[in-house]
Amino acid sequence: AQELLTVRGLRKYHRAAAGTVHAVDGVDFGIATGEVLGLVGESGCGKSTLGRTLNGLDAPEAGSIRFRGAELVGLGRRALRPHRREMQMVFQDPFGSLNPRDSIGTILQDPLRVHGLGTRAERRETAAALLERVGLRAADLDRYPHEFSGGQRQRISIARAIALRPRLVICDEAVSALDVSIQAQIVNLLRSLQVEFGLSYLFISHDLAVVGYLSDRIAVMYLGRIVEIGSKASLLRQPRHPYTRALFSALPGRGGSRADRQALRGEPPSPLNPPQGCRFHPRCPIAVERCRVEVPAMRELGDAHAAACHLAA
Numbered sequence: 001a002q003e004l005l006t007v008r009g010l011r012k013y014h015r016a017a018a019g020t021v022h023a024v025d026g027v028d029f030g031i032a033t034g035e036v037l038g039l040v041g042e043s044g045c046g047k048s049t050l051g052r053t054l055n056g057l058d059a060p061e062a063g064s065i066r067f068r069g070a071e072l073v074g075l076g077r078r079a080l081r082p083h084r085r086e087m088q089m090v091f092q093d094p095f096g097s098l099n100p101r102d103s104i105g106t107i108l109q110d111p112l113r114v115h116g117l118g119t120r121a122e123r124r125e126t127a128a129a130l131l132e133r134v135g136l137r138a139a140d141l142d143r144y145p146h147e148f149s150g151g152q153r154q155r156i157s158i159a160r161a162i163a164l165r166p167r168l169v170i171c172d173e174a175v176s177a178l179d180v181s182i183q184a185q186i187v188n189l190l191r192s193l194q195v196e197f198g199l200s201y202l203f204i205s206h207d208l209a210v211v212g213y214l215s216d217r218i219a220v221m222y223l224g225r226i227v228e229i230g231s232k233a234s235l236l237r238q239p240r241h242p243y244t245r246a247l248f249s250a251l252p253g254r255g256g257s258r259a260d261r262q263a264l265r266g267e268p269p270s271p272l273n274p275p276q277g278c279r280f281h282p283r284c285p286i287a288v289e290r291c292r293v294e295v296p297a298m299r300e301l302g303d304a305h306a307a308a309c310h311l312a313a
């Protein structure tokens with residue numbers, strides 16, 4: 001399939017009082033048209049910063065973001081606008097991202113208005129159709145965010161995200177705040193919208209079970225870097241990076257060796273001063289001397305599967 005998004009050497013740092021946080025520290029990956037790439041990792045690994053940087057909410061220090069053939073890094077707000085129309089975001093907290101003073105109608109019609117699409121009446125009609133498509137009622141247009149449950153608010157956020165018919169939707173912990181039964185409904189909704197509109201997703205979550213359900217490929221992030229990436233089947237069947245194996249072994253119903261389970265006991269080190277060599281070495285159950293000094297390069301393992309580990313052969 002054709003590549004929709006290609007990211008190379010992306011770096012995004014935050015300046016903090018205590019120093020520089022290396023939130024995204026040299027990330028490469030691509031997303032094909034119609035593909036779902038899952039991005040997993042513990043909280044604080046840089047997943048959200050990566051999503052925000054792709055969407056132009058944060059400006060990167062370095063690297064390239066090619067989207068539909070155009071380089072986005074270095075573009076100003078105005079020049080970014082038509083690209084951002086094609087790349088929408090859904091966040092974890094729909095309460096935070098839906099203005100409580102705006103009616104659902106206003107929330108859904110705003111992006112259409114900003115992009116000059118349709119007349120007032122046409123925008124209202126589009127908004128009503130969007131609401132029905134995500135499982136709510138046209139009459140809900142005149143209600144306000146606080147009148148809806150968490151799952152319903154997430155449906156509204158999704159309706160807003162697809163209002164402009166984007167090509168890529170970045171979902172950042174989009175179902176993480178919801179009850180498990182509601183999570184399944186929202187994931188199913190995302191899946192059916194993907195099929196209907198030929199959408200691609202970057203599906204960011206700390207929850208591997210949810211990512212495993214929706215994704216075609218999975219990327220695993222640790223302390224600002226992608227440490228493993230591959231097809232869902234290959235990655236789930238044969239995770240090659242010790243960090244991925246440790247994450248997987250924590251999943252209910254999956255065995256994993258004792259060493260793997262021990263691996264994630266410690267907290268991730270601070271991205272302020274990431275460890276030298278392999279960043280996972282202080283927590284890695286199979287680390288060798290070389291791991292302390294030499295940064296592991298991404299190694300191709302066949303099957304479009306790659307891992308950044310000296311011992312992944």
Ligand code: SF4
Pocket residue numbers: 241242243278279280281284285286287288291296308309310311312
């Ligand atoms: Fe563990 Fe070394 Fe591989 Fe890093 S490079 S994951 S420390 S074995």
Ligand code: MG
Pocket residue numbers: 043044047048173
């Ligand atoms: Mg996050």
